[in-house]
Amino acid sequence: MGPIDNSRIRVTSTKNAQFVSYLVDSGFRRVNVDRYESSLRRRRTLRSVFFWLLGAGSAWIVIESAKALSSF
Secondary structure, three states: OOOOOOOOOOOOHHHHHHHHHHHHHOOOOOOOHHHHHHHHHHHHHHHHHHHHHHHHHHHHHHHHHHHHHHHO
16 A cells, blocks of 8 residues: 555635535535434433333243242
C-alpha cells in the first residue's frame, strides 16, 4: 500500500455551500444521535424486562405444576 494521492479531489467552499443549500431546500434534517441512542437503550431495557418476566412466568408455571402434581 502506497501513499494516497488526493490532489485530484477539489473541494471548494462553493461546492460545499451548494450542497448545504441543496440539503436545506430538500428538507433534510440531521439525526439527533442522542435521541437515537436513547431509543436503542429503551428497546434494550424493554427487551431485557420482557425476557425476565417471561422467565419468571415460566418458573412460576413450573413451580405451580409441580405443587399440583405432588398433591395428587
